[in-house]
Amino acid sequence: MELTGAQILLESLRREDVEVVFGFPGGAVIDIYDQLPNYPLLQHVLARHEQGAIHAADGYARATGRVGVCLVTSGPGATNAVTGIATAYMDSVPVVIITGQVPTPLIGNDAFQEVDIVGITRPCTKHNFLVKDVRDLPKVIKEAFYLAATGRPGPVLIDLPKDVQQAKCVYNYPKQIKMRSYNPTYAPNPKQVAKVADVVRKAKKPIIYAGGGVIASNASEDLTWLARTFNIPVTATLMALGCFPADDPLWLGMLGMHGTYAANMAISGADLILAVGSRFDDRVTGKLSEFAKNAKIVHIDIDPTSIQKNVAAGIPVVADCKSFLMALRQTLEADVSDASAAPVRDTPWLARLASWKEEKPLAYEQGTDVIKPQYVVEIISRLTKGEAIITTEVGQHQMWAAQFYQFTKPRSFISSGGLGTMGFGFPAAIGAQVAFPDRLVIDVAGDGSIQMCIQELATAVCYGLPVKIVILNNGYLGMVRQWQELFYAKNYCSTCLDVAPDFVKLAEAYGAAGFRVSDPGQVESVLTEAFALPKTVIVDVVVDREENVAPMVPAGKSITEMILV
Amino acid sequence: MRHILSILVEDEPGVLSRVAGLFSGRGYNIETLNVAPTLTEGLSMMTITTEGDEAIVEQIIKQLRKLVTTLKVVDLTDVKSVEREMMLLRVDAEGAKRAEVLRIVDIFRCKVVDVSLDELILEVTGTQDKLGALINLLQRFGIKEIARTGAVAMRRGMQE
Ligand SMILES: Cc1ncc(C[n+]2csc(CCOP(=O)(O)OP(=O)(O)O)c2C)c(N)n1
Numbered sequence: 011m012e013l014t015g016a017q018i019l020l021e022s023l024r025r026e027d028v029e030v031v032f033g034f035p036g037g038a039v040i041d042i043y044d045q046l047p048n049y050p051l052l053q054h055v056l057a058r059h060e061q062g063a064i065h066a067a068d069g070y071a072r073a074t075g076r077v078g079v080c081l082v083t084s085g086p087g088a089t090n091a092v093t094g095i096a097t098a099y100m101d102s103v104p105v106v107i108i109t110g111q112v113p114t115p116l117i118g119n120d121a122f123q124e125v126d127i128v129g130i131t132r133p134c135t136k137h138n139f140l141v142k143d144v145r146d147l148p149k150v151i152k153e154a155f156y157l158a159a160t161g162r163p164g165p166v167l168i169d170l171p172k173d174v175q176q177a178k179c180v181y182n183y184p185k186q187i188k189m190r191s192y193n194p195t196y197a198p199n200p201k202q203v204a205k206v207a208d209v210v211r212k213a214k215k216p217i218i219y220a221g222g223g224v225i226a227s228n229a230s231e232d233l234t235w236l237a238r239t240f241n242i243p244v245t246a247t248l249m250a251l252g253c254f255p256a257d258d259p260l261w262l263g264m265l266g267m268h269g270t271y272a273a274n275m276a277i278s279g280a281d282l283i284l285a286v287g288s289r290f291d292d293r294v295t296g297k298l299s300e301f302a303k304n305a306k307i308v309h310i311d312i313d314p315t316s317i318q319k320n321v322a323a324g325i326p327v328v329a330d331c332k333s334f335l336m337a338l339r340q341t342l343e344a345d346v347s348d349a350s351a352a353p354v355r356d357t358p359w360l361a362r363l364a365s366w367k368e369e370k371p372l373a374y375e376q377g378t379d380v381i382k383p384q385y386v387v388e389i390i391s392r393l394t395k396g397e398a399i400i401t402t403e404v405g406q407h408q409m410w411a412a413q414f415y416q417f418t419k420p421r422s423f424i425s426s427g428g429l430g431t432m433g434f435g436f437p438a439a440i441g442a443q444v445a446f447p448d449r450l451v452i453d454v455a456g457d458g459s460i461q462m463c464i465q466e467l468a469t470a471v472c473y474g475l476p477v478k479i480v481i482l483n484n485g486y487l488g489m490v491r492q493w494q495e496l497f498y499a500k501n502y503c504s505t506c507l508d509v510a511p512d513f514v515k516l517a518e519a520y521g522a523a524g525f526r527v528s529d530p531g532q533v534e535s536v537l538t539e540a541f542a543l544p545k546t547v548i549v550d551v552v553v554d555r556e557e558n559v560a561p562m563v564p565a566g567k568s569i570t571e572m573i574l575v
Numbered sequence: 576m577r578h579i580l581s582i583l584v585e586d587e588p589g590v591l592s593r594v595a596g597l598f599s600g601r602g603y604n605i606e607t608l609n610v611a612p613t614l615t616e617g618l619s620m621m622t623i624t625t626e627g628d629e630a631i632v633e634q635i636i637k638q639l640r641k642l643v644t645t646l647k648v649v650d651l652t653d654v655k656s657v658e659r660e661m662m663l664l665r666v667d668a669e670g671a672k673r674a675e676v677l678r679i680v681d682i683f684r685c686k687v688v689d690v691s692l693d694e695l696i697l698e699v700t701g702t703q704d705k706l707g708a709l710i711n712l713l714q715r716f717g718i719k720e721i722a723r724t725g726a727v728a729m730r731r732g733m734q735e
Contacts, residue, residue: 129592132592132596137643189643314640315634315637318634
């Protein structure tokens with residue numbers, strides 16, 4: 011049977027089991043939209059800005075582990091999506107982006123709404139395609155989904171000219187794809203696994219440093235087994251929060267620039283670092299020459315370019331984190347059954363970690379006058395028992411959410427780590443809520459960031475998505491203000507947000523509910539009420555204006571040189 | 576250190592800018608770059624020469640391998656290989672100079688591929704060093720223009 015390009019696209023999405031597409035129409039994709047009503051099983055969520063659409067697709071992907079799909083028009087539609095594409099790229103999130111393009115005869119003519127989006131997104135996609143012949147389309151779509159989801163996941167873009175959407179051909183969707191130039195390594199080299207097992211047995215002061223790869227490969231359970239069975243303390247990056255339960259005594263908290271004292275000291279004192287699916291980002295390592303000087307480093311990553319990039323690894327392992335941890339488990343399981351062979355841990359090490367945790371915990375003091383932002387996060391954590399999906403924007407509130415929320419499950423913390431995109435959290439929450447209509451989804455926001463994609467309130471209200479936005483409103487671009495305070499002689503240039511909308515009225519204007527709270531005694535009751543409402547809600551929490559995120563490692567310093575308060 | 580990389584890629588539109596963009600975007604340097612089809616239809620071979628310490632070159636190679644359109648990357652610096660580059664030179668060769676230029680042509684085993692009253696166009700192949708030496712020698716006669724292909728290279732057959 012002959013189908014048009016637009017039909018082929020939608021039919022292929024169906025065969026990829028896509029349930030929802032986040033998008034925004036325009037002239038260059040109108041043929042696809044024209045066909046959408048014929049595919050009733052494919053839900054389309056109309057965002058109010060392409061940046062909202064792509065972040066929503068990204069949030070959907072992070073919450074579910076499935077591929078998120080985003081559909082936008084050519085030119086300005088495509089360029090509006092670029093920030094979201096780069097965000098997904100930096101955090102290795104599987105998304106397929108379909109952009110309309112001007113008809114092939116017009117490509118290169120500076121036609122109306124033409125932009126070379128394949129050129130623009132080359133450095134921020136895992137791969138991209140320009141489809142010039144409708145007969146290539148089924149294969150391209152199959153490849154796009156395959157590339158997005160396998161290996162180190164990432165965004166893949168398909169640029170689809172209007173005439174290709176209209177052209178017809180016989181439809182055959184490939185069952186499988188084999189690409190001669192693309193073969194990611196999943197299984198680890200057995201010799202390397204044996205080496206790792208050996209150092210795990212021998213280490214006196216080991217530590218696990220988990221990264222986003224643990225979440226991406228669904229390896230949390232195996233990681234937890236390893237840590238608990240061998241008494242190995244765990245720290246994690248922002249991207250990996252939730253991969254290990256925060257109430258476990260072995261949990262040290264996040265490491266790095268705003269990491270806990272215990273985590274940063276532990277990394278620095280360890281004799282063995284098991285870096286699993288993490289990439290030694292500069293926000294994590296601080297000054298590289300001072301990083302983990304005493305440790306043997308085992309680095310497991312599916313992406314060979316991550317290994318030896320920033321830090322020399324004693325034992326490099328190219329593998330999927332889950333495949334690796336399962337292989338390691340098999341090797342080590344023999345030890346467990348034979349108690350006498352189980353590794354002897356330097357218990358003073360564990361004791362020292364415990365005392366660090368106790369002596370220098372994450373702390374703040376909640377008085378009776380002003381609300382401390384950390385307190386708000388702690389209340390959210392308590393009210394939701396660590397089981398909500400928390401998304402964040404970028405800034406101080408993001409760090410407080412990471413520090414003070416007790417995550418118990420993977421895929422429940424969704425935040426822009428690599429690119430640090432303000433405006434990400436709310437649309438991402440929309441995506442997560444579309445995936446899980448019955449879960450509580452909360453965007454912990456700053457008053458600055460929330461204004462970057464605030465128009466998506468219409469989307470949330472329109473689809474009846476009960477997303478909760480909790481604004482930690484300090485009247486500042488707080489994180490930048492903090493840097494100005496600490497490193498720029500309090501020159502608060504352009505970080506004061508004196509003129510701000512009334513967020514309660516704004517919520518109401520969009521048909522959502524709005525609350526404001528400024529009395530510490532009422533935080534809990536207001537949040538309880540807000541979380542119980544089955545609709546989109548903004549809670550504007552007026553917090554201490556000049557509260558800072560601590561600890562803080564100044565940029566370029568060693569991670570042991572923390573400013574503690 | 577200078578490295579010669581031989582890169583086998585899918586011959587697709589945009590593949591060159593993917594490779595070149597990888598170098599520019601990550602701040603690596605391309606000294607020479609050469610692309611042409613191979614015996615296998617749909618595959619092209621690129622030869623890139625680049626400068627960098629071992630860690631950087633290791634990253635470059637891994638990043639190149641990571642590109643979805645790359646099939647194979649070999650660092651020919653590590654193996655016995657043959658390297659050649661072709662160059663055309665337009666040289667002043669008026670009057671008395673001409674005989675001397677032609678003598679150099681002989682010694683360097685160049686070819687004269689165009690002759691006019693006051694200049695010659697020479698064709699020469701060789702290693703980077705040889706081409707450099709020739710340029711040095713001819714400079715005093717007046718080189719008006721050069722066009723170089725950049726290196727192409729191939730592994731030798733008798734490897735252990
Ligand atoms: C799109 C974008 N622009 C600028 C920045 C730089 N930036 C990082 S944090 C921050 C302040 C965020 O302020 P707010 O959202 O109010 O959060 P707070 O730090 O006050 O919690 C800024 C401007 C960014 N991360 N993203």
